[in-house]
Amino acid sequence: MTTDAAASPAPAPAPAGPPPRSARRGVRRAGAAVLALAVLLVAALGGVGWYFAGVAIEVDHAAEYPIEIEDVGDGTVTLPREPFTERAGTWALVWKGGRAMLGPIVGGDGDHVVRRVASVTEGQLAKGVPANVDNWLYDGDPKTALGLEFQDVSYPSELGPMPAWLVPGSSPNGTWVIGVHGRNADKAETLRVMRAVHATGLPMLSIAYRNDVGAPASPDRKNHLGDTEWKDVASAVAYARSQGATGVVLYGWSMGGAMVMTTLRKDPAFVRGVVLDSPVMDWSSTLDKQGDARHLPRFVTNVAKRVLQRRIGIDLRDFDQRRYAPRLRTPTLMFTTADDEVVANRPAFAFAKAAPPGMVTHIAVQGDHTEAWNVDPAAYERALTSFLTKVR
Structure with missing residues (x-):
């Protein structure tokens, strides 16, 4: 009878020793390289974010001739x-x-x-x-550009006296229109509509605000996207009230629209109506649009937005007007343009849809940023005149 011998147990593996010194050096070098690359990528990403954020808040009044x-x-x-x-x-x-x-x-x-x-x-x-x-069409002042009599006035603000043009109406005791130009623009942006406003008999106060040419600068000399600038609009409202105004219509172009909406939310009691022309109704969406135009990956734009919020202390969520649309109780006339290459339009459409029925008159036309008047001045002024007549 044949029997198989028991198999000998396998020898125990030798205890693992430390890797060769050269291998340890290679691992350390690889880890250091990965860490260095990560640091460089973060630095590059932060640098791009810092630059893009800087573009958004830069104060620049230089003329361009392309x-x-x-x-x-x-x-x-x-x-x-x-x-x-x-x-x-x-x-x-x-x-x-x-x-x-x-x-x-x-x-x-x-x-x-x-x-x-x-x-x-x-x-x-x-x-x-x-x-x-x-597209501003006119330059100079209301007299030289339009033949309208006006006064150079200043209104008090937390930074000092701010310059403004006052085109008198039929009486100072009534509703005033306060014109608020856009980012890095000036009062001349408001000249296009002055004849139409003047024809209604309403006074129009066209304001400069912080960091404008001839106006006091903000402490950091940066554009705050309306987060501090709205206070100058509120100061202009107080000035109008001190001069006999019994109510105001706030009229904002582009970033001026964001400023107007913030002013309205802070104290709506004295505001009879709002006019918005290519308004920024959501800064986050608009910055996304600007980032896309520069071919930035969306994650880079998101970094830039976080950098921007820290640099100037803004919370971009406060400037998403869609959140406040259901609570709107002030009649609003809003112009948007289909080919706007500066401001995101979708939030404006969403705002109009979310507002209570009949509260927003939304006029969408062709053209680029703040060009609704230029495309058809007569139609624009008819809509404006009808609105001001109703809310005065």
Whole structure:
């Protein structure tokens, strides 16, 4: 009988010793490299975020002239064909020391557009001069630009006296319109609507605010996206009240719209109505739009938004007006443009939809940022006049 011998037990494995010194060095080097790369990526991400946030809060009043006048002659001007040079509507052509009112397109080709020159109000048109197309249309002051009598006034604020234009109405005792321009703009942005407002008999106070040319600067000399600037609007309301106003209509363009909405939320009692033109109804969405335009990954834009909130102490959630729309009790006229390349439009549409029925009159037209008036001045002014007549 055959039997199998029991298998010998396998030898116990030798206890593992420390890795060779060279291997340990390699692991440490790899770990250090990964850590260094992570630090560099975080630094780069933070740097991009810091830069983008800085762009958003930068105070910059410099004029830009991105095109060159190609030719001038026989009451026309030839410009490079760009989306902003070929738009129908009412526009000005501006250059350093000059301004002309543009008429309709009368010719051109694939690379050029020829427009009629309605008038030259300042300077002299010349070939080869750097220029830009201006949707503000007017420059100067209400008297030089529009022939309207006005007063240079100042209203008290927490930073000191702020300059403003006061175009008197039929009486100082009644409803005033307070015009609030957009980010890095100035009072001239409000000139387009002054004739229409004046025709209603309402006084119009067009204000400068902190960091404007000729106005006191904020302590950090930064733009706070309306988070502190709204206080100047509130100060202007107090000034109007001290001069006989029994109510106000707040009229804001772009960031001015964000300022107006914050002022309304803080103290709605004295506000008879609100007019918004291409308003910022959500800064977070608008910053996303600006980041996308710069081809930034969304996570980089999110970092930039966190950096921005820390730099200027803003909570972007406070500027999502959609949250407050159901509580709106002040009649509001709002203009938006389909091709707005600056401000996100969807929050404005959502705000109008979420507000109580009949509280928001929303007029959506073609055009770019704050160009609703330029596209069709007569239609814009009819809507504005009708609204002001109802809420005065």
